[in-house]
Amino acid sequence: MTAVFGYYLELAGRSLRRHVVLTALMIATIGFGVGASMTTLTVLHVLSRDPIPGKSHELYYVQLDPRKAGGAAPDEEPESQLTRADAEALLRAGRADRQAMMVGGNAAVEPVTEGAASSALPASMVDARWTSADLFAMFEVPFAAGGGWTAEDDARAARVVVITRALAEKLFGAVAVTGRTVRVNGIAMRIVGVIDRWSVSPHFYDLTVGAYGIDEQLFAPFSTSRALQFGRSGDMNCWAYASDLEAVGAPCTWIQLWVELGSQPRAAAYHDFLVQYSEDERKAGRFERPPNVRLRDVTAWLDHKQIVPDEVHLQIAIAFGFLAVCLINTVGLLLTKFLRRSAEIGVRRALGASRRSIFLQLLVEAGMIGVAGGVLGLGLAWLGLWAVRHQPTSYAELARLDLPMLAATVALAVASSLCAGLLPAWRGCHLPPAIQLKSQ
């Protein structure tokens, strides 16, 4: 069998070499189609990646509906974030294995160097996150030095920060900087931990600041950020007037709460707790609507938010339309090629080759074009992704081929060319043997 296969390969190679232009055309066609498809598929692949493998079914996002009764629609999605009052109450209740409230922010940071009155470096702006103690354990944040702060720090609004390795190196030129001081928005704060390389993409825990390319470099207690009136970022939705939109009692949602629940029953129990909480708040007159809660895990939350941009889906549709045209084109060219060889096939049939062996031989030829097209497609996909990386999109940096996509590229090319080869090979093997020996 292998000997026969080798013979087919040799025949195919010879035939492909005979019509170099036609062969090149087919390879190019498959290559372009596959290259375009794989570029777009790879972008989708990296954009819909699981941001926190292993825990994406244990972390849950909490939603309540504290809005006014007016304008409520049945089966309406509750508010996408929490009010400060609810987030703080649920955090205090501590009904989950772990829980962390958070909001995005930004901070002007400058190092404090011993002995100097003011720092040598000008302050630089970084994206920050105001959160609570459990975040680090919950999201399995790796530390290069020190660690997170404690719940007690949260309670007394301690002036502590956790910074990333990159920021530590930028400010101090070193990583082991726990215990040293930075000025955050002009306020001196003590560094308790330095986060080692850690990137979360998509930025699942707060999509309101963006889903991709978010690089938060400083973390401090939420309570501290409020006491010091640090700025916040992300969305805020209010349904009434208030003088201070960030106050505990303000009718505004702007905070995320994530909880860790190790098992399905725990999640169900927490859901019941949220319903009960809403019911109690309604009885107390704070909520006006009947309980409307959502508790989604990371995967369900990302699905719900449909974070992959529309244009990515559109590009995939375009690429596959393109591939379809390329395939039809290849079918046509292969058909041309095989039927041109009527005489040769006729001779082989007359000399005793079975239909099956002709069919297989022609398919091998199509497969060879597929492999060559796949290699070209791989090159083109690599080039395409390089182009994507130079686009001004937030996900540009992520667009890289990984091993599964590499294999998928070659597989797509070979599968496409075999599909394209089926009809021509079928027609080819049904050419009558004898008649081809006569003159045209």
Next chain:
Amino acid sequence: MHVRPILSALRRHRTTATLIILEIALTCAIVCNAVFLIHDRLSRIDQPSGLDERDLIRIQITGIDKTADAVALGRQDLQALRTLPGVRHAACTNMLPFSSSSMTGAARTEPGDAAPKVKVTMYMGSPDLLETLGVGLVAGRAFTPDEYVGLDAVQADQTPLPSVIVTRDAAERLLPGKNPLGQRLYILGKAPQVVVGVIDRLAPSTGGPDPAEPSYAVVLPVHYPYSIGGTYLLQVDPARQAEVLGAVDAALARVDRNRIVQSRESYAEIRDAFFRQDRSLAYLLTGVSITLLAVTGFGIVGLASFWVQQRTRQIGVRRALGATRGDITRYFQLENFLLTTAGIAVGMVLAYAINLWLMHRYQIARLPAGFLPIGAGLLWLLGQLAVLGPARRAAAIPPAIATRSV
């Protein structure tokens, strides 16, 4: 030239003919939609902002010291910026057309949550905002200094906001058929705002008209401090733009050192960045369309060459029986025309189907019928160009070949 013999010849090559028709149809459908999408993106990129764009510069700053009085500092900043040589006007604003941040609300002609509402984009800023933007009034008057209210007071609904300036579009949408001046609108707070002026055009900040829920711009007399995302705008003499950009940091530092200038850019740069994604999609679609047409073109060349080769003997016989070279060329050209026409006919239906799916999935507008002839024309042209080579080769076949065996 007779069509009948061509059709009967094609009937003998049913598979190949079908393939070519299918390929042309798909290409036609994709190219029609691509051209439409490109047109759609380009017109989005070209939409007018209503501003005097050439002369505008935006400065974004942020304060470190939260205790400082941002409103008072802002006033000093603007004063300092105005004195820079080359600066004609300086103002503070909450946003700009085609910048990513946006402040929207609902405008009603009746009080109460239940009254029908229209989505509006709310521009706020310092008193000389419209002058700095280069937006002129077409009716009514500008705000008077005593109409201005602080943002905090508005948010708390303590001080009623007395007036509003609306765009012509917003006036027509909110108060159709009426003279908008003197009419009352409910936008912020319980008390109404009286329309005191009308401006010609000011694009909503997030760009393109959202077909699902169009937004209309209004300007409100609210002091907007830089400390919560406000930005400074300068109208400058374009010849001295670089000079002004270089002097901004020092001027602001003289007022208060505890701030960071985050960005300083001309409006052209802001606009360019805002529409970059649309532009890259337009480029991508152009690239795909050209490659698609090339692939289809080469496919036609390949198949036509095959047919010419296959029919060498018949062509020789026809030539021997008196057909001219022109007859042979025209035969292949007409054959190609028939195939392309069939492909285009199927392609039109397919183009509409794809457009329906796009409309459903991406809120893209209906494909105007005007784009179909563009696709058809492109493919007819492509088909004729592609078949030209093989047809010429066919015409070059000598009549004597009929007497030889191949």
